[in-house]
Amino acid sequence: MRKRRTAACFMAAAMVMGSLAGCGQKAAPETTAAQTSEAKKEETAAAEETKAEAESTGEQVELKVFGFKTGAEEGAIPELIEQFNKENPDIKVVYEGISNAGGYQDVLTARLASGQGDDVFFANPNYLPQLQEAGYTEDLSDMPVVEKYSGLVKDLLTINDSIPGLGMEVAVFGMFSNLDVLKEAGIDHAPANYKEFLEDCEILKKAGKTPVVAGAKDGTGVAILSLAKSMDPVYQASDKMDQIAKMNSGELKFGDVMQPGFALVEDLISKGYLDGSKALVYAAGQDDIAEFAKGGAGFMPGGSWFVAGLESAAPDMNYTLGGIPVEDDDSLILINAGVRVCINSSSEKKDAARKFVEFFTGLDSMNAYVASQNSFNPRTDGASTNNDVVEPAAERLSAARMVPWVDSAFDIAVVSPWADARTFTANVAGGDSVDNAVKDLNAQVENNLKLK
Template sequence: MKKAARRLDVSVDSGFRPRSSMLTRRSFAMLACAALASGCFPSLSGCSSGKNVVVDAPEVEEAAVRLTFFGFKYESLNVVAIEGILRAYMDAHADVSIVYEGVKSRPYFDALGKRLSSGFGDDVFMVDHDTALAFEEAGYLADLSDLPTIDLMSDLALGQMRSEGVIDYVPTSISAFGLYCNTDLLASYGIDVPETLPQFERACEAFAAAGVVPLVANNDISLKTVAIACGLASVYASDGEAAIASFNDDPALLASALRKGFDVVERIVANGWVDAPLALETEKTADDLEQFATGAFPFMLTGAWAAARMRDLAPELAFEVHPYPVLDDRSVLVVNVDTRVSVNADSPHVDEAKDFVSFFTQPDSIESFAGSQCSFSPLKGNAAPGEPSVQPLAAAFSQGGAVIASDDNLRFPIWENARQCVVAMLGGATAQEAEAMLLSLITAETGDAS
């Protein structure tokens, strides 16, 4: 039966609301089509403001089960892929309607916590390492150990998912972080893509001497992943499992390990290889891309997921994405098993939500979604993204030994804590102060002053 056309109301709010005000099955499909034409999703914060923009169709198509899916993927490439997966699932399950809502990552986690703690948690939602730690303790996460797609996951993914015995999330991608290199600018100065820390430092010195700021960095992931890469490379090159167990027993060992990475960050800031005040204001996958797109900077630090967006933003810019050159003798690939999807343990539709998550993690869905993020597949084989500029990362991934930026086996929220330390360093703190700050943050959370 055909439905009458529905009016779409657009509103802006903080991201917290009861379930009734979200994208419906039909309005989401309409929105995706409009977004493909315009290149921007008006419902999602990346296109207008830092707040969540909700598209609400007052007349909701009736279904026996109505699921809500809340996530931090809000940009058009990612949301179009999600919409395709949702539509395919609903075409095969006529009795289920699913709505998706996306909010930019850091505001998203604030909104997610408020929804769950107030009893308005969505049926399905995205988590990261830090929130999963808190939500496990709060009992918010359903056991997903019986999903049929678990057996399809790679050893790398399973090693993270099974860190606590019970599987309470499934990954839909493995992201990588890299050094974006403006190859034309490097060539014009006779500088090769750096593969070691000394090479990187010499390149930065050469550009700085010529009056060129070498590095674009954002205020979130850029320098913290450098610190983690440098500080933990030796851990993952040897017996990582034993080292991480020792970190859990004595957080001071973790802070000490990261000191080497903080030292590198301190040199970058102190030498003016990054514009620290600008970096403090530079938003991830937004301001940083606009800066690098000018062609005035030789390097940028961010996730590989931005490569396709970078190419669209600056089609004439020649660039490649390489592992971090942070060791004296080699570079380091940094990855995260992420875009993790969980089911609300208090959902009235746990079984249906788990069935949808199983569909989301089937090979066809993973290929579509991970590909939309220039990310590796979490499934066996860890298929690499097809984006040409990130092939140096794919080559490094195939060799193994990558550093996991926020390892599930580590019982501390290192992702947020490392960010706070690096923000302090951009404001003038030393590596020694960052080491002490990291230990203080960990012990404040754990109550362990050992």
């Protein structure tokens, strides 16, 4: 802009000098054609230089993205952001990550509530309905990826007839088995049911091994066990929607529904197969992975995204991720259309945000992301992981032996299965009785109904 102002001043000065010359006794020298041509060239060059300067100093949109994927769990996220930034020089995406165990949800909520929320953010599915109700999310039903989701995924993503967040993966919770540790103890395969699981844990305990490592600082590691046990009968029932409706109304007490899961965790702890106190100081996806990677434990409840951390911490470990062996006849997995990508309704950069989210949920991006997370693709035209480690979990998915750990059919203002399971199963791990956990959970639901 300085050059443009200087040129204008020069032209004004020339006009003044021309006027003064007209008033003098001598006329100004006549401008030749060559001089005119040269002046035009200089003017054109100055204009081009001014344009180039304006373009080079043009404002670049900085798009802030906030997520709970950190460290090894980031997977392909950095590469995808780098690719997007390269292809869109007018937009610069900056990603910040805080793990769930590190307080992601609290930080996210505080930022949004204060009006300082990031343009794009990842949402944990169990908290997303609350974020939507508070008005923090854009409806993304019109995004191109939606028509590529399966019916099941669309159902899981739809909340109050809109889609506040786009699913990046079908995430799976299952049970990791260290096959080398099992073999060393004389066990030739991962347990297929609860009876085998208990037998294997006893063998490992007698062999001086740790039967089960769990990260339950936020309740996750133990809730995987309790929720699978308690909610499987609900989802296998022909009247599951009626049962869920009754839980929402309080007619069917959720604490009573969760009782079998609480009792299972208490049983594992009382038998010495699971150290509840240690579990409560282990962050899920971090401390439990570090402990399991040491090679002294047989089993670890965890998510498919843990594989990246295990590959880094113990590249030579021989292990699998299979079903959670909490039933007498078989095992099952917990699933969710996990990592919901949302656009902040208060963002002043929604066009750029939509452009990034469309790229991030595109076929190539989703394939790369899913592969890096060792998870399953929510797009019907997408490719899921082909990692042999998760093949047993994939078999459970194909067999439809699964339970969603977050389901929008629940009124989370009353009953939030995943959050409640984490809180009250952690209480059991900390020494609370099953009866007290059931009683306290029922009381919480009753209070929620009164406050609604």
